[in-house]
Amino acid sequence: MAYxxxxxxxxxxxxxxxxxxxxLSVGRGEFISLLGPSGCGKTTVLxxxxxxxxxxxxxIVIDGQDVTRVKPNGRNIGMVFQAYALFPNMTVAxxxxxxxxxxxxxxxxxxxxxxxxxxxxxxxxxxNRFPFQLSGGQxxxxxxxxxxxxxxxxLLLDEPLSALDAKIRVSLRTEIREIQRELxxxxxxxxxxxxxxxxMSDRIVVMYGGVAEQVGNPHEVYNRPRTRFVANFVGTLNTxxxxxxxxxxxxxTMAGVDLTLPExxxxxxxGERLTVxxxxxxxxxxxxxxxxxxxxGSIEDVHFMGSVIRLxxxxxxxSLSLDTFNRSDMPPPAVGAAIEVSLSPKDLIVLQx
Amino acid sequence: MTRLLAWSALLLGCVFFALPLVGMTEFSMxxxxxxxxxxxxxxxxxxxxxxxxxxxxxxxxxxxxVVGMVLxxxxxxxxxLRLPAARPWIExxxxxxxxxxxxxxxxxxxxxYNTSSWLPLxxxxxGTNILLMFGYVTLSLPYMYRAVDTGLRTIDVATLTExxxxxxxxxVTILTRVILPNVLVAVLSGAFLTFAIVIGEFTMAALLDRxxxxxxxxxxxxxxxxxxxxxxxxxxxxxxxxxxxxxxxxRFSKHIQVQR
Amino acid sequence: xxxxxxxxxxRLNLNWLGLLPFALFALLFLILPTMKIxxxxxxxxxxxxxxxxxxxxxxxxxxxxxWVSIQLSLITAFLGCLIGFAMAAAVILGxxxxxxxxxxxxxxxxxSNFAGVPLAFAFLATLGPVGLVTIWLRNEFGINLRAMGxxxxxxxxxxxxxxFFQIPLxxxxxxxxxxxxxxxxxxxxxxxxxxxxxxxxxxALPILFPALLGTFALLFANSFGAIxxxxxxxxxxxxxxxxxxxxxxxxxxxxxxxxxxxxxFGMIVITALANGLYIWLRVRSERxxx
Numbered sequence: 093m094a095y096x097x098x099x100x101x102x103x104x105x106x107x108x109x110x111x112x113x114x115x116l117s118v119g120r121g122e123f124i125s126l127l128g129p130s131g132c133g134k135t136t137v138l139x140x141x142x143x144x145x146x147x148x149x150x151x152i153v154i155d156g157q158d159v160t161r162v163k164p165n166g167r168n169i170g171m172v173f174q175a176y177a178l179f180p181n182m183t184v185a186x187x188x189x190x191x192x193x194x195x196x197x198x199x200x201x202x203x204x205x206x207x208x209x210x211x212x213x214x215x216x217x218x219x220n221r222f223p224f225q226l227s228g229g230q231x232x233x234x235x236x237x238x239x240x241x242x243x244x245x246x247l248l249l250d251e252p253l254s255a256l257d258a259k260i261r262v263s264l265r266t267e268i269r270e271i272q273r274e275l276x277x278x279x280x281x282x283x284x285x286x287x288x289x290x291x292m293s294d295r296i297v298v299m300y301g302g303v304a305e306q307v308g309n310p311h312e313v314y315n316r317p318r319t320r321f322v323a324n325f326v327g328t329l330n331t332x333x334x335x336x337x338x339x340x341x342x343x344x345t346m347a348g349v350d351l352t353l354p355e356x357x358x359x360x361x362x363g364e365r366l367t368v369x370x371x372x373x374x375x376x377x378x379x380x381x382x383x384x385x386x387x388x389g390s391i392e393d394v395h396f397m398g399s400v401i402r403l404x405x406x407x408x409x410x411s412l413s414l415d416t417f418n419r420s421d422m423p424p425p426a427v428g429a430a431i432e433v434s435l436s437p438k439d440l441i442v443l444q445x
Numbered sequence: 446m447t448r449l450l451a452w453s454a455l456l457l458g459c460v461f462f463a464l465p466l467v468g469m470t471e472f473s474m475x476x477x478x479x480x481x482x483x484x485x486x487x488x489x490x491x492x493x494x495x496x497x498x499x500x501x502x503x504x505x506x507x508x509x510x511v512v513g514m515v516l517x518x519x520x521x522x523x524x525x526l527r528l529p530a531a532r533p534w535i536e537x538x539x540x541x542x543x544x545x546x547x548x549x550x551x552x553x554x555x556x557x558y559n560t561s562s563w564l565p566l567x568x569x570x571x572g573t574n575i576l577l578m579f580g581y582v583t584l585s586l587p588y589m590y591r592a593v594d595t596g597l598r599t600i601d602v603a604t605l606t607e608x609x610x611x612x613x614x615x616x617v618t619i620l621t622r623v624i625l626p627n628v629l630v631a632v633l634s635g636a637f638l639t640f641a642i643v644i645g646e647f648t649m650a651a652l653l654d655r656x657x658x659x660x661x662x663x664x665x666x667x668x669x670x671x672x673x674x675x676x677x678x679x680x681x682x683x684x685x686x687x688x689x690x691x692x693x694x695x696r697f698s699k700h701i702q703v704q705r
Numbered sequence: 706x707x708x709x710x711x712x713x714x715x716r717l718n719l720n721w722l723g724l725l726p727f728a729l730f731a732l733l734f735l736i737l738p739t740m741k742i743x744x745x746x747x748x749x750x751x752x753x754x755x756x757x758x759x760x761x762x763x764x765x766x767x768x769x770x771x772w773v774s775i776q777l778s779l780i781t782a783f784l785g786c787l788i789g790f791a792m793a794a795a796v797i798l799g800x801x802x803x804x805x806x807x808x809x810x811x812x813x814x815x816x817s818n819f820a821g822v823p824l825a826f827a828f829l830a831t832l833g834p835v836g837l838v839t840i841w842l843r844n845e846f847g848i849n850l851r852a853m854g855x856x857x858x859x860x861x862x863x864x865x866x867x868x869f870f871q872i873p874l875x876x877x878x879x880x881x882x883x884x885x886x887x888x889x890x891x892x893x894x895x896x897x898x899x900x901x902x903x904x905x906x907x908x909a910l911p912i913l914f915p916a917l918l919g920t921f922a923l924l925f926a927n928s929f930g931a932i933x934x935x936x937x938x939x940x941x942x943x944x945x946x947x948x949x950x951x952x953x954x955x956x957x958x959x960x961x962x963x964x965x966x967x968x969x970f971g972m973i974v975i976t977a978l979a980n981g982l983y984i985w986l987r988v989r990s991e992r993x994x995x
Contacts, residue, residue: 142892142896143895143896144892144895163895164892164895164896165895165896165897165898165899165900166898167896168898169896170896170897171892171893171896173889173892173893174889175889176887176889177887177889177890177892177893178893179890179893179894179907179908179912180912181908181911181912190894190897190899190907191897191898194897194898194899194903195898235893238893238897239896239897242897242898448799448800448801450795450799451794451795451796451798451799451800451801452795452799452801454791454792454794454795454799455792455795455796455799455801455805455809458788458791458792458872461868461869461872462812462816462869462872462873464831464837464838465824465827465828465830465831465832465869466827467831467837468827468828468830468831468832468836468837468838469826469827469830469831471830471837472830472831472836472837473830516726516727516730517727519723519726520723520724520726520727523720523723523724524724527720527723528720528721528723528724531724535724535727538731538735538736541735541739542735543923543926543927544926544976544977544980545735545739545930545973545976546926546929546930546932546947546972546973546976547930547932548930548932548947548950548951548954548969548972549739549742549930549950549969549972549973550734550735550738550739551954552738552742552950552954552965552969553737553738553739553740553741553742553969554734554738555954556738556741556742556745556966557737557738557741579730579733579734580734582730582734583734583735586735638818641818642818645821645822645823646821646933647821647822647932647933647936647937648932648933648947648951651951652951652954652955659821659822659933662822662823662826662937663822663933663936663937666822666825666826666829666937667940673826673829673830674826674827674829674830676822676823676826677823677824677826677827677830680819680822680823681815681819681823681827684815684818684819685815687818688811688814688815688818689811691814692811
């Protein structure tokens with residue numbers, strides 16, 4: 093039984109529809125990410141769950157209660173905003189206490205709870221500071237504590253990391269996830285950063301143009317993207333043109349080589365041209381042991397990125413990116429060098445639509 | 446619900462603000478019994494005293510603007526560039542005219558610069574004119590300084606100055622050719638606002654006994670019925686034109702900034 | 706201006722030199738005249754120190770003029786803040802179209818500067834004995850404003866007239882502060898369970914408090930020192946401090962030149978007190994600001 097259920101949500105502002113046919117069931121304690129570019133409707137979905145936007149149609153059910161028409165202040169939901177949402181006129185402790193005070197909790201209980209929350213976010217000493225005295229990362233942690241203090245049913249995170257420095261972003265990611273696990277709170281996290289979504293989520297909803305393109309766990313979404321948009325948006329992707337030889341048998345011709353897809357049947361007509369995609373890490377430099385296909389090529393460009401080296405290789409008239417691990421005893425090939433790359437048909441993603 | 450409240454609050458305010466404007470306009474056109482006419486305006490405009498006082502006040506306003514800018518622009522620039530520590534003090538001084546009533550300041554002038562003092566400005570017409578002009582500079586100081594300082598904040602004064610110095614420019618060149626064009630919009634805003642304040646000013650001109658537009662309006666108001674309303678319409682028109690020019694200048698600057 | 710040379714001492718001197726013209730101007734036309742008043746208030750005609758001038762203020766006529774002026778300033782500042790705030794909030798927070806907002810702001814710029822003599826004329830033409838609204842109410846509805854106790858040339862008439870520039874001034878001053886209220890604060894309060902009134906009481910008003918207070922002090926000083934409007938409206942009769950001082954400067958109606966100094970000194974003290982109070986409260990309430 094789903095804890096949070098979004099059914100057929102639709103939201104229009106005047107003539108423009110920003111969200112439609114949106115369905116999602118979130119289990120208790122699950123961490124779900126809404127991932128997509130800006131303007132894809134992910135924030136609107138979150139704001140509908142919060143109650144800041146009323147859906148044009150559809151319903152929102154939390155723990156069996158239909159809250160579609162309930163005002164935000166009656167939903168018992170916690171939310172962390174992109175940035176700067178702490179009340180500047182209150183200390184850290186007063187900020188965290190705000191929701192408890194509204195609830196009418198006693199003073200002693202509030203103090204205990206605030207101390208507990210500040211310990212949870214690892215800032216037990218900063219209760220008397222004002223928000224302007226904190227770093228961006230600390231502010232967002234306080235915002236998290238404030239959202240969690242009244243024990244909300246659902247936690248909503250609206251790109252809480254996007255205004256922070258890269259280093260803090262990564263460390264806070266882990267921290268948020270740990271706190272979420274510890275409390276077992278059902279969480280919806282909105283982001284445009286695929287790395288964040290992949291690393292934090294139980295499941296990811298990839299959104300584009302107001303609809304959910306794909307829902308699945310990070311492994312599925314990354315390795316088996318169902319649409320061209322998902323494949324392109326999540327991770328880096330090489331695309332190659334191929335021609336269907338036998339749709340039922342799942343055989344293709346690609347770069348002059350015939351190959352058979354392990355899954356078999358294709359939903360295409362024989363002779364049709366289609367696009368297949370391949371992750372950079374699925375292309376191997378040199379001959380692999382079990383690789384079925386070996387293609388000749390030449391190095392176009394070398395990007396040394398640290399632990400990984402990304403090569404651009406010209407193969408069969410198109411340009412492929414490939415990733416190889418850095419090894420101290422093996423310098424990367426020079427630009428212009430003739431090389432061979434190998435790839436396995438099981439890594440090929442046939443893009444439809 | 447919120448929107449309904451908002452509209453009604455606004456509507457009520459609009460009625461309050463529109464009525465006097467409608468009232469003065471209607472009244473100013475009632476001079477002739479047979480119906481609406483511009484007779485009151487005609488009478489006012491051909492009045493020699495109107496022409497004299499009005500041109501006097503316009504001249505005063507222009508002088509105030511020029512002197513005020515010569516005083517404020519280099520000072521604000523210098524403070525930003527070299528004396529940031531002095532900023533709170535300068536700001537405090539520029540805000541004083543908002544706190545000390547104009548009538549008190551002019552009272553001080555009269556007593557400080559009377560004919561038997563060390564600087565007998567009120568002893569001669571020219572001296573009194575100069576004193577009144579500086580009084581107006583004082584009155585407009587808060588607005589002028591604020592406008593120019595805000596303008597300077599949007600440009601990088603230090604870098605511009607260093608760049609100009611490295612190209613061999615002197616200080617006068619820097620101020621007139623580099624800084625001024627960059628804060629021109631701010632300067633213009635301050636100038637129009639100053640004009641609107643000075644043109645109808647009453648207290649200082651009346652107490653220094655200068656033939657300015659403000660005291661003339663007051664005098665006419667005490668003796669006539671319809672002409673004052675016509676003057677009010679004219680004064681409102683001038684104020685409105687000044688504000689429109691400020692808006693125009695601001696819009697023009699945005700236009701330039703987009704093009705950059 | 707010569708280019709500053711290296712060396713801390715010469716550089717320091719030259720830098721301060723740049724402020725000389727401004728300092729001279731401020732001294733001659735702002736500080737010395739004010740000092741003259743302040744010192745004069747404590748001097749006998751011979752130049753000896755005395756407190757008699759200050760004691761001399763304690764006549765019924767002068768005390769009541771201060772009282773009327775203070776009441777007038779407090780009431781117009783308070784009503785100006787209240788109504789101006791309501792209008793600015795309506796336009797900025799009330800989801801009204803952007804055109805309405807820019808229109809209101811432009812008009813406020815005009816109206817806040819449309820004070821003095823012409824403003825008095827405008828109201829005389831509207832609410833005066835033969836004004837547009839007065840006549841209209843009498844002819845159409847048989848309402849006689851004067852019989853109902855309203856007189857434009859009275860205290861409350863002056864309040865109405867002063868509001869014409871006090872309200873727009875409030876709108877101009879408070880608009881930036883209202884813009885500074887972030888949507889996230891409202892939403893954060895809301896999702897934490899706060900009602901609209903709780904949000905205003907616990908978040909928005911405390912944040913706006915310094916701005917509200919500052920504008921109130923400014924509006925107070927603005928109306929306390931204003932003379933042209935009242936003078937053009939009622940002539941020299943109305944018993945408020947600026948008009949009394951005006952008459953004293955023109956013709957020494959108090960019969961003691963140094964009592965005029967004391968009268969002016971009292972005005973400075975009151976506006977300075979208002980602003981001092983404002984600064985003190987602001988410092989207290991702005992601990993949370995950078």
